[in-house]
Amino acid sequence: MTVPGASHIPIWRTDGVVVTVLLHMGPVEFLYYWLHRALHHHYLYSRYHSHHHSSIVTEPITSVIHPFAEHIAYFVLFAIPMVTTVLIGSASLVSGFGYITYIDLMNNMGHCNFEFIPKWIFSIFPPLKYLMYTPSFHSLHHTQFRTNYSLFMPIYDYIYGTMDKSTDSLHEISLKREEDSPNVVHLTHLTTPNSIYHLHIGLASLASKPQMSQWYLWLMWPVTCWSMIITCIYGSAFIVERNTFGKLKLQSWAIPRYNIQYLFKRQREAISGLIEDAILEAEARGINGEELNNNGEVYIQRYPQLNVKVVDGSSLVVAIVLNSIPKETTQVLLGGCLSKVAYSIVSALCQREIQxxxxxxxxxxxxxxxxxxxxxxxxxxxxxxxxxxxxxxLSEEEQRKASKGTIFIPFSQFPPERVRSDCLYHYSPSMMAPISLQNLDSCENWLPRRVMSASRVAGIVHALEGWNLHECGQKMFDIGLVWEATLKHGFKPL
Structure with missing residues (x-):
């Protein structure tokens, strides 16, 4: 089939957008409503629609879990506005791609099982309640089955009397949920502009793999630029992951800043303020422990009465590095910038008579x-x-001085660039998480699945052991004690 003029479709046509909106509000919503009611008849429900309703507690992926016959029916319905605009010559890129985006966005939103549509929107514009559903609206359909049949616009449920009576009250109750207060917070930051896609809230296919550059991410540079602008404007840390480990509730908070911004003095001051705000927020929420990637002594000095304990994980980093060195080793070389971790490692090695x-x-x-x-x-x-x-x-030139077969063991948060193909590079200090640590779906920077950085593990162990002390600045715990406690709680060396 050839569509005349398809190669010259404009970006915008007002009449095409209006036709698309009207056709969706009319035929699409109306036909979907009655199709949906028909699918709940016991004959069709048992043979088709029950597959979709097997998810009582819905997730975004639930929105596309349907038998093949239903997919065909929905395809025909959603094609009505798009085909019509093409046939009458009013199609545009905005009406076509905009409509597809609208369908996917609303479909996923309705099945996300998380209410975030504020009540004030419907107070400002009351008719909106007939034109836009909410996650709580559709969740009632998955629990009550015989109410709230509409696609995205509840108007037909109001017209035909199938609106669930508890829709409004559930919406209000869902918005009044208690704030989740974790026991431990891992405070980190974005690394590169593309790292936003590697987060748990980004692309699952990337989040489940160690962070690396992908060629197709360059095609998404407009989205990447917008994400950078948003992170620059956004003024506080945001939650990127929630985990549970026994009775502990864990969260990872990301500071909306990138690696390169830490190099500039002006940016460092702003970042310091963001970290301080995150610590004070943790204090206000009664969080027991907070992990920092860098020393946090300045915040302890500024707020000496903090109940939240700041842990940078230095002791565990030292323990991991020491236990990564082969037992028969008699000499090592130390490279890169010196830090309290480096001094502690050198001291421990010298005590063991290792040069x-x-x-x-x-x-x-x-x-x-x-x-x-x-x-x-x-x-x-x-x-x-x-x-x-x-x-x-550690520079590239310094790495090239190493002999063939050298083992590089980093004690820094980020690993060195792998310059030598004839040498072995260890991961940055990290440990394998226990199986009982749940919801650990995304990779942490360049680490493999279910591997956690030392600073993150240290905060968890700190909370599990009930240590009522800070570990930041020049303070460090007993290396052996930290290592034994970490192994006791199921964390394993790589």
């Missing part, structure tokens, strides 16, 4: 002064050490 080499003399001098076992710290001459412990700032 620690550095790339530069300045690092050697700092470490020698900072540890009681400075005799075991030397400057590397040949870079022949097979174990490299690396932090942030």
């Amino acid at each position: 620690v080499s550095t790339i530069y003399k300045t690092e050697y001098e700092k470490l020698k002064l900072a540890t009681k076992f400075g005799n075991n710290v030397v400057v590397s001459e040949s870079y022949a050490e097979k174990i490299w412990l690396v932090g942030d700032g």
